[in-house]
Amino acid sequence: MIRASLFLAAAILGVATVHATDTDNYTHSIEQWRTGRIERLTAPDGWLSLIGLEWLQPGANRVGSAADNDIVLQAGPAHLGVVTLAADGGMRIVLDKDSGATIDGKSVAESVLVDDMHVAADATPTRVVFGSASFYVIDRDGRKGLRVKDSDAQAREHFxxxxxxxxxxxxxxxxxxxxxxxxxxxxxxxxxxxxxxxxxxxxxxxxxxxxxxxxxxxxxxxxxxxxxxxxxxxxxxxxxxxxxxxxxxxxxxxxxxxxxxxxxxxxxxxxxxxxxxxxxxxxxxxxxxxxxxxxxxxxxxx
Incomplete structure (x- = not known):
């Protein structure tokens, strides 16, 4: 009788242990998921690096950190260049000769800009990089805007x-x-x-x-x-x-x-x-x- 009772107790404890282990494993999996979530959020080009969303106007848009630009950026050279938005939605950028910027990693003077809604399946929108900052164009219901990021953004540094x-x-x-x-x-x-x-x-x-x-x-x-x-x-x-x-x-x-x-x-x-x-x-x-x-x-x- 005592032996049977011990066996029953052991069986009950065994079930409880398995249940506790399953719960611990599940909790650990969620904690791992949260760790990955924070890593993505705080990455150098993650959402915390955003420093601007600047909507383009039809025609020429002068872009830079100086106050005399049509679009004033929070980072970068005083005069980065000119982004032209055509009537058909096409875009082109001409960089200032002293901007020091690159376009898709290349030191070129000008380029067509492809936004996030019009890239090929596995491609990314055209990225303009200047120092620790960059931008690419987003299209939201026909509106074109510069999504500006900076790996030194205050939101990222003070997360x-x-x-x-x-x-x-x-x-x-x-x-x-x-x-x-x-x-x-x-x-x-x-x-x-x-x-x-x-x-x-x-x-x-x-x-x-x-x-x-x-x-x-x-x-x-x-x-x-x-x-x-x-x-x-x-x-x-x-x-x-x-x-x-x-x-x-x-x-x-x-x-x-x-x-x-x-x-x-x-x-x-x-x-x-x-x-x-x-x-x-x-x-x-x-x-x-x-x-x-x-x-x-x-x-x-x-």
């Missing part, structure tokens, strides 16, 4: 770290996948007032605290390996960033999807005023306190 809710395995939810109808899309606004439509591959349905919830992922780019979710919840604007948080998921397997809110993270706009982040659409505003993932950034001033 305060990321606050997050404690890792909670209960927020790793197995959701049911409901395939979308062909051609279904989701409209998402942005902080700069644009509205974009994204393909919707399906719907996620899950239960929390006895209540039913639905959320829509989108396909950012054709061929992406993961789906993208932009959501808000009852912590938004309080403990967490008000506009939205982001989350990626793997495609469904056997009609199920892992929805891990411990990996919910802040958009670039939580750290800088120079990003063009999407806003949570009405369909993804959860009547639920998602107490997992990243919290508000302490250093935010916008």
């Amino acid at each position: 305060l770290g990321i606050d997050a809710f404690p890792v909670d395995p209960s927020w790793r939810i197995e959701a049911t996948w409901v395939p979308a109808q062909p051609g279904e899309t989701l409209e998402m606004g942005s902080v700069i007032g644009t509205i974009d439509k994204f393909p919707v591959p399906g719907k996620l349905e899950f239960t929390r605290d006895g209540k039913h919830f639905e959320i829509l992922p989108v396909i950012e780019e054709p061929g992406d390996a993961q789906y993208f979710i932009v959501f808000a919840d009852r912590t938004s604007g309080k403990e967490t960033y008000g506009a939205a948080r982001f989350l990626y998921i793997d495609p469904p397997k056997d009609g199920k999807v892992v929805l891990d809110f411990n990996k919910a993270y802040n958009p670039p706009c939580a750290f800088t005023a120079f990003a063009t982040c999407p806003l949570a659409p009405p369909e993804n505003r959860l009547d639920l306190r998602v107490t997992a993932g990243e919290k508000n950034y302490r250093g935010s001033q916008h």
Whole structure:
């Protein structure tokens, strides 16, 4: 009888040990993910390096750090050059002879500028580099702007770290996948007032605290390996960033999807005023306190 009791106790303890080990492994995996997240955010050309978003006007735009330019940069030579925006959306830069800048790593006097929406599949937009700073052109709903970065940016040098809710395995939810109808899309606004439509591959349905919830992922780019979710919840604007948080998921397997809110993270706009982040659409505003993932950034001033 005593032996049987000891065996039973050992069995119970064994189950508890396995469960604790699984929880420790899961917590460690989230901590590793957060480490990688911070490394990407704080990289020399990461989101914290942004120092400007300067919209181009039709015609010639004089660019440089001096006050007499049409676009005044926070870093770089007094007169960098002239960016001309043509009526058809084409762009060209002519560098000042004393700028010291390079274009895609080459010391050339002028070049066509290709923006981020018109590059070939595996290419990157034309990058103009001057000292520790650089810029390339972004296209947002037909508007062309210089996205300016500096590896010596104050936001990067004085980064305060990321606050997050404690890792909670209960927020790793197995959701049911409901395939979308062909051609279904989701409209998402942005902080700069644009509205974009994204393909919707399906719907996620899950239960929390006895209540039913639905959320829509989108396909950012054709061929992406993961789906993208932009959501808000009852912590938004309080403990967490008000506009939205982001989350990626793997495609469904056997009609199920892992929805891990411990990996919910802040958009670039939580750290800088120079990003063009999407806003949570009405369909993804959860009547639920998602107490997992990243919290508000302490250093935010916008």
